[in-house]
Amino acid sequence: MNRYAGFKLLIVDDHAHNLFTLRTLIHTHLDVAVLEAASGQEAIDLTHQHSNIDLIILDVQMPDMDGFETAAMLKLRKRSRDIPIIFLTAAFKSEEFQQRGFAVGAADYLLKPIEDHQFINKISTYFRLIEKERELNRILESRVAERTQELAEARQYLENIVTYMGEALLVLTAEGIIKLTNPAACQMLGYRRDELLGMAIGDVFEEDADEQAGAFMGLWLEALIRTGALSKIEARFVASDGRRVPILFSRTAIKTNTGYISDIICIAKDMTGYVRLEANADSTHDVC
CATH class of the missing domain: 3.30.450.20 (PAS domain)
Structure with a gap:
């Protein structure tokens, strides 16, 4: 069964055990490619190396550059500014935290410890939305191309009349x-x-x-x-x-x-x- 094959997910966490757990969970339920980063800077570097990342799972509590700072940096860069970011956190469950996350460009957030079913449903929802958006874009591009061709043919027809x-x-x-x-x-x-x-x-x-x-x-x-x-x-x-x-x-x-x-x-x-x-x-x- 094709479970979002072709999509690419970046997971960011400074703990190797957490990365392993997330990667295993994702590969068990989905066919998406997974990239891993152990720091905010590594996450930024990976978005420069890979232009087709579809979703980022970003831990908030990391040393040197936390999740908020990382998200802010990602949103500043043209290549990564439109990638949806889901925050992971074990603390800061208050509304103030949520507002801060959304302020730096987060699309959503999940709490640790992760509940497997909720986690898979959440990221599946985003892949499904991305898939629908891309299909709509393909349809729109096709219609624009058809209309452009029709206009070009009509223009050529009129030019031929004028010319001859x-x-x-x-x-x-x-x-x-x-x-x-x-x-x-x-x-x-x-x-x-x-x-x-x-x-x-x-x-x-x-x-x-x-x-x-x-x-x-x-x-x-x-x-x-x-x-x-x-x-x-x-x-x-x-x-x-x-x-x-x-x-x-x-x-x-x-x-x-x-x-x-x-x-x-x-x-x-x-x-x-x-x-x-x-x-x-x-x-x-x-x-x-």
């Missing part, structure tokens, strides 16, 4: 500064991605009508605030070499819960090669 879409994409701040773009926009405008990022939209955008020129962050922004989007308009991009690229352009505002614009999404279709022919007074046709 045929239209130029520019995402602006509320002030009209380019904060994200895609390869189609870079190709259309003749800029590298790092060159476009941080530029103002006015540096690459030229609206068709004179009265609209320079108003990219003006009246149309007020319309975006009211409606969240503007219908497509005919305009021109100004490429890096000065070329005017005719585009069909749409703008959408992303708003916060309080109604402020956080981002502006601009999508432009290259209309080069398309010529508008006036078929009659009340209809138009686009031909390539």
Whole structure:
């Protein structure tokens, strides 16, 4: 029967006979590995040598460094601060003693002479709690890993859409500064991605009508605030070499819960090669 195999217990007592008694009792009832220390300093040294100690049984009355001092030192060190400590004592049964033990980080305490059944039940309870906590942590880590993978896949999916879409994409701040773009926009405008990022939209955008020129962050922004989007308009991009690229352009505002614009999404279709022919007074046709 697996009785907490894989767990490691440190017992600390300055009397070799007490260590033998505890070790024998533990091995009789449990499959845990047992480390032994005959002093507080030796206990501290063992926690440095072994990073996987699960529980410490610590005698209070020891020379040089008693159990309280040892516990305080263990709690100061990162490697050992989270290890539960159960005090063993033959004296100091008062509430004042208990409070002092808990103050230095003890999880529990037992009185000498040890009652075998009570002792095994006590440490078994702690191993059971540790086991449950670790299982919960494993479940949580698994769920976090799954969620992280899902988010990574979703992000990659969206990045692929942005990367391979045929239209130029520019995402602006509320002030009209380019904060994200895609390869189609870079190709259309003749800029590298790092060159476009941080530029103002006015540096690459030229609206068709004179009265609209320079108003990219003006009246149309007020319309975006009211409606969240503007219908497509005919305009021109100004490429890096000065070329005017005719585009069909749409703008959408992303708003916060309080109604402020956080981002502006601009999508432009290259209309080069398309010529508008006036078929009659009340209809138009686009031909390539």
